[in-house]
Amino acid sequence: MQPQFERLTDDQWKGIKVFLNWQRPRKYELREIFDAILWITRTGTQWRNLDSV
DSSP states (O other): OOOOOOOOOHHHHHHHHTTSOOSSOOSSOHHHHHHHHHHHHHHSSOGGGGGGO
């Protein structure tokens, strides 16, 4: 069994955010959206991972 999903660390986020467009105001934080995308691709929304988010 694979370990549960873990959110991005601050160092990982610093490496990713340089590639994103920060010019316009956002309703949601891009870090939260990116974490959600990674969570879906990692877990496929398995029941055992629903409580980790």
